[in-house]
Amino acid sequence: MKNILIVLFTFSFFNSFAQTKSPDFFYVRTNDSLPFLKYGLGEDRLGGAKMTFLDSNVVLKVVDSSKDDYKVQLSQLHSAYIQKEKVHRIIGAENNQHLTNSWSVYGDSLYDYLTIKLDERLPYTSEMEIHPTRITVDIFGAVSNTNWITQLASAKEIKNAWYEQPEDDVMRVIIELKHPQNWGYKIFYSENNKLTVMVKRQPTVLNLSHLKIAIDAGHGGENIGASGITTNIKEKDYTLLIAKELSRQLIKKKANVIMTRVKDTTLSMYERLQFLDQQNPDLLISIHLNSSSKDSIGGVSTYYRYIGFRPLSQAILKSMLQLRLDEFGNVGNFNFSLNGPTEYPNCLVEVAFLSNKSDEKRILDPKFRQAVATKIIAGIEIFLKNL
Numbered sequence: 001m002k003n004i005l006i007v008l009f010t011f012s013f014f015n016s017f018a019q020t021k022s023p024d025f026f027y028v029r030t031n032d033s034l035p036f037l038k039y040g041l042g043e044d045r046l047g048g049a050k051m052t053f054l055d056s057n058v059v060l061k062v063v064d065s066s067k068d069d070y071k072v073q074l075s076q077l078h079s080a081y082i083q084k085e086k087v088h089r090i091i092g093a094e095n096n097q098h099l100t101n102s103w104s105v106y107g108d109s110l111y112d113y114l115t116i117k118l119d120e121r122l123p124y125t126s127e128m129e130i131h132p133t134r135i136t137v138d139i140f141g142a143v144s145n146t147n148w149i150t151q152l153a154s155a156k157e158i159k160n161a162w163y164e165q166p167e168d169d170v171m172r173v174i175i176e177l178k179h180p181q182n183w184g185y186k187i188f189y190s191e192n193n194k195l196t197v198m199v200k201r202q203p204t205v206l207n208l209s210h211l212k213i214a215i216d217a218g219h220g221g222e223n224i225g226a227s228g229i230t231t232n233i234k235e236k237d238y239t240l241l242i243a244k245e246l247s248r249q250l251i252k253k254k255a256n257v258i259m260t261r262v263k264d265t266t267l268s269m270y271e272r273l274q275f276l277d278q279q280n281p282d283l284l285i286s287i288h289l290n291s292s293s294k295d296s297i298g299g300v301s302t303y304y305r306y307i308g309f310r311p312l313s314q315a316i317l318k319s320m321l322q323l324r325l326d327e328f329g330n331v332g333n334f335n336f337s338l339n340g341p342t343e344y345p346n347c348l349v350e351v352a353f354l355s356n357k358s359d360e361k362r363i364l365d366p367k368f369r370q371a372v373a374t375k376i377i378a379g380i381e382i383f384l385k386n387l
């Protein structure tokens, strides 16, 4: 009996020793292919629910692996998933906790900035909040040593900035905005691992003639999209027709219009997002036509991902309902790629259903498509007027 216990003890001692000797985790850094964290491994038509996009070279601790994804430990209590193709492995262990340094809040001629000095490119997530209008950023692995937040008069949109340390290794940055409408923000690392939140100000003139509006015609080229139930018309052709009509009417109102495509081009979501990132619009409207396996389902719907961008999609839906289309609804937390950017308010418009006979008939009518463009613009104008 005694001998058996000794053997068991010895075995378990060496076993645990072996575990501490070779830790079953390693570190990776994100690459520059628009990496994003996911909450879990859930998959729907548009992929698992996204947590956040990340800058490149952000360090992540990998603790588990599946076929295409790594599970990464963000902090003691938080984990996430990232596609293996979005990261590369690095050598050498990193410290788990990082002290934060002083902050600055300031503005230039176009944007406000909040910067935080860190010693590493730590992962982060962000949320938009309404009533009051705030941006909150959680920095994982960050422990406060911030005793100094400089705030300059050049900051016009950031009303207040402060932090909480809700967990030992999570610092929460809270940015309160001056205007009720969130016009977007971008999080990235600038030189010397400075975490930067760039906050877009509300445009001074809230008129289409002073705004840059991006239009995305869904699908295109090899990506056909849905097909009409009786005529077999292709979604990609009719999203382009509506997008061009929308562009024509917006230009008439002296708006600055950019389009992700003007021809029957094959474009990936990554290419669309890269283009929009370079163009930096004030607003984005995506045009799609819906489809359902039930031909009785029809109507118009608008979609948003972040609560701060909901008002635009609500105003457009309300305006579109004057076209006597059925109400399919205003849909939140939608995982569509072009609802993903935090940089500018965006709205996906699913004009009507190609799988519904009466909707399809209307989509075929050029007068209806003109009316759709007019109502989308009226919706944008109501959104602007309400601010």
Ligand SMILES: [Zn+2]
Residues within 6 Å of the ligand: 218, 219, 225, 226, 235, 288, 289
């Ligand atoms: Zn579509």
